Amino acid sequence: MSVRDDDVLATAERWRKEGRTVAIATVVETWGSAPRPVGSHLIVDGEQNFLGSVSGGCVEGDVIAAAGDVIESGKPKMLEFGVADEAAWRAGLSCGGNIRVYVEKVD
Amino acid sequence: MRLDLLTAMNAERAARRAAVLVTALEGGGQRLVREAEIARDALADAIVPQLRSGKSGTVEAPSGRYFLEIHLPPPRIVVTGAVHISQALVPMAKLLGYDITVIDPRTAFATPERFPDVKLLAEWPDEALPKVGLDNWTAFVALTHDPKIDDPALEAALASGCFYVGALGSRKTHGRRVESLKKRDVSDDAIARIHAPIGLDIGAASPSEIALAILAEITLRLRRGPEAKP
Structure with missing residues (x-):
């Protein structure tokens, strides 16, 4: 079952209002074949609970780890994943695409 | 954020x-x-x-x-007329990602057998439309040929800022419709926004082809705005 992006952003609002710390990750650019379109969201809370998707599972682990840093520092981060990227091979973005993901904290 | x-x-x-x-x-x-x-x-x-x-x-x-x-809100299409063209329009519109509602007070036409798996309201437009809630992201299509049903719905669609308003019928039928809408105090500017004859001119002959012409025209208005030429 897929979760619509609408629900993801509404959930981010609800989580934050419940007092949880929340980061939103958004796909801002894609090149080549990318599994999720620009504008797709993944949200992560301080306990690493997450909802949504930025890559259909390939790089979510790294995005969730980065979200932890962003929640701690409060500073947004731009992440890049692609086939030329060692980390992406590890994370398994095997579809041949490149994506750029913006991660920000909900203040 | x-x-x-x-x-x-x-x-x-x-x-x-x-x-x-x-x-x-x-x-x-x-x-x-x-x-x-x-x-x-x-x-x-x-x-x-x-x-x-x-x-x-x-x-x-x-x-x-x-x-x-x-x-963007998911675009919708609201149709008056549970007619033959609508039977083709409904599955085609769904394929294009529209949420579609069909309104027709004539219960012989508005049957679930003729319109499975679609929001179908067997009511007059003045009852049905407030429930549906027309807006800027709704296309309205009048297909009954019956002014008692189509005209009040057209008036409501023009007043609600629907991004597309279309009405089936020949130029002669549309001429009579314009006179009737003027009597209802609909402005000339609003009347000029009605797409009639309905649909892009692709020589559509069958109900499915007319549905295709209508959906092509709706797509044009959604993606290119009110002024763009096909």
């Missing part, structure tokens, strides 16, 4: 209004542009085409690079 910004953005989306979240990629500043504010926004030239495409994306402006996160 500030929580108040996220809350405001979710409220616009819940109300079926377009909204654009603008994030400065250098510096990280962020703001929400609501549907009514787009035309006079400093980034309007970048936002308008992005909005028409329906897709989020990164744009370059003299003031820097921005990510435009586009939020």
Whole structure:
């Protein structure tokens, strides 16, 4: 079952209002074949609970780890994943695409 | 993102209004542009085409690079007339991603057997339309040929800012319709927004082809706006 992006952003609002710390990750650019379109969201809370998707599972682990840093520092981060990227091979973005993901904290 | 910004953005989306979240990629500043504010926004030239495409994306402006996160309500089609053309229009519209509702008070026409798996209201438009809630992201199509059903619905659609309003019928039929709408105090400007004869001129002959012509015209208005030529 897929979760619509609408629900993801509404959930981010609800989580934050419940007092949880929340980061939103958004796909801002894609090149080549990318599994999720620009504008797709993944949200992560301080306990690493997450909802949504930025890559259909390939790089979510790294995005969730980065979200932890962003929640701690409060500073947004731009992440890049692609086939030329060692980390992406590890994370398994095997579809041949490149994506750029913006991660920000909900203040 | 500030929580108040996220809350405001979710409220616009819940109300079926377009909204654009603008994030400065250098510096990280962020703001929400609501549907009514787009035309006079400093980034309007970048936002308008992005909005028409329906897709989020990164744009370059003299003031820097921005990510435009586009939020559009799912487009809808509302039809009066549970007629033969509508039977073709419903599955085709669904395939194109529209949420579609059919209204016809004639219970012999508006049957679940003829219209399975679609929102079907066997009511007069004055009862049905307030429930449906016409808006800027709704296309309205009048297909009954019966002025008692189509005309009040057309009047409501024109008053609600539907992005597309179309009515089936020959030029002669439309001429009579124009006279009747004028008697209902509908303005000439509003009447001029009705697409009649309905649909792009592709020589459509069968009900399915007429449905295709209508959907092509709706797509044109959704993606290119009210002025664009086919």
